[in-house]
Amino acid sequence: MSGFDSRLQAFKERKEETIRDKHMYYLNEIQAHEGQFVIIGGKKYLNFTTYSYLGLLGHPKINEAAKAAIDRFGSGTHGVRILAGTTSIHVALENRIATYKKTDDSIAYSSGYVTNLSTISTLTGNGDEIFCDIINHASIYDGCLLSRAKFTRFKHNDMEDLENHLKNSKAVGKLIVVDAVFSMDGDIAPLPKLIELARKYDCLLMVDEAHSLGVLGKTGHGIMEHFGLKEGIDIQMGTLSKTIPAIGGYIAAKKDIIDLLKYNARAFVFSAALPPPAAEAARVSFDVLEEEQWRLERLRDNISYYIKSLNQAGFDTGVSQTAIVPIILKDEWMTLETTRLLFEEGVFIMPILPPAVPPNTSRLRANVTASHTREDIDYMVDALSRVWKKLGMR
Structure with a gap:
């Protein structure tokens, strides 16, 4: 087996293991965007992965x-x-x-x-x-x-x-x-x-x-x-x-x-x-x-409310001051499991793992936008708290 074949095989095995663990979250097929929601596999998910910070997608x-x-x-x-x-x-x-x-x-x-x-x-x-x-x-x-x-x-x-x-x-x-x-x-x-x-x-x-x-x-x-x-x-x-x-x-x-x-x-x-x-x-x-400057005003209100709500619930958001809000969970497996269980709660969110971030800083990157409502944010924070209780972290 050539060096190139070895690398292909190693990646294939790693991918198969990730799928077996139900931790394959990348390249999801999004069937539709509906405001702050996405449709995946016919199911509606609250979207906290988007970069549409002011909600202009579909304007x-x-x-x-x-x-x-x-x-x-x-x-x-x-x-x-x-x-x-x-x-x-x-x-x-x-x-x-x-x-x-x-x-x-x-x-x-x-x-x-x-x-x-x-x-x-x-x-x-x-x-x-x-x-x-x-x-x-x-x-x-x-x-x-x-x-x-x-x-x-x-x-x-x-x-x-x-x-x-x-x-x-x-x-x-x-x-x-x-x-x-x-x-x-x-x-x-x-x-x-x-x-x-x-x-x-x-x-x-x-x-x-x-x-x-x-x-x-x-x-x-x-x-x-x-x-x-x-x-x-x-x-x-x-x-x-x-x-x-x-x-x-x-x-x-x-x-x-x-x-x-x-x-x-x-x-x-x-x-x-x-x-x-x-x-x-x-x-x-x-x-x-x-x-439409009201969009920026709403985004700023949401950033403040979101970070405050996560911190009050005991989650570490690092040094974020903007719409990119990391929820730092540190452990890789726990980050992947949290992502899986949030999907079951109807929340679309993505895990970020090393080497994209330093070791022991695995996180959820949970962006907030002007499209989110207070109710959306409350649901996300409550769902995350339920997931952590289920995982024995609360």
Whole structure:
């Protein structure tokens, strides 16, 4: 048996064991979305896994925009952006993003993952150094590895550790990259200090706003608004598949950076353009974000109520301040069993295990949204308490 065959066999055995234990929760087939519920196997589940933080998935105005784009351009472009794949819808989307993020220009990629991967590997290379928070998203890590730049990880949100690395750097070009909201813990990057260090040590600063767009800031404009800042981030990254209910990712920055990316970023140059209906849905979503501020107010109320309710029930939510709420159970098997029993209670939730998180920090990632009601939250917390009592943990 070859080394490759051995790896295939090992994975097959692990998967079969997981299925025998009734712990296979991934790749569930969702048959329909109904507000804060999903239909799986003909049964309705209360959904605490979604990234639709403001509940825009299925919004009538956004759906109608996507349908109109299909009528005008069809379901795809059959081309890459740099050749024949750029439509007026793509141009309008990039203009809307730039206006929303208050930058010169923007570029829209076909996914959030390739946005980070391609942007980082295009802007940096041999002789440069990238400084990366140790719990940044995998797409950031992969972009750093692909770039061939020196890749330095600093302790999570530890600005003293970051500065120590910056002091010792001899790199030609330096790039600091962080998540705005960290996807496994729900905490927020210390942006003012990051800007201070970037300026002090002549670095570019790139911030991934995948989980902060529409969530942070008085009006949902993101992490700079959250901290009361008007500038300081050189490269603003975001996704079009979380708060924005479409697909894709973007970079908003000064025109020189965007021009460089549009002609050199391989995932932009060699990937098919975003389908026009998805691009138009994304564009109109930015309008809805600004028009329906009540959604952000409801989300903030729900975040506060949800975290408080979980903590009062004795559950550890770590350092979360946002819609990403980890329920840290530590033990892997207990986390999997809790997930299984919550499914039986009608709650759709997903387990997060090592190596996605550090050892002994297995958790449920239980996102809350503007679509959830107080009754939904109460049911979820009560169901979790019942499950833990059944498992002998109460």
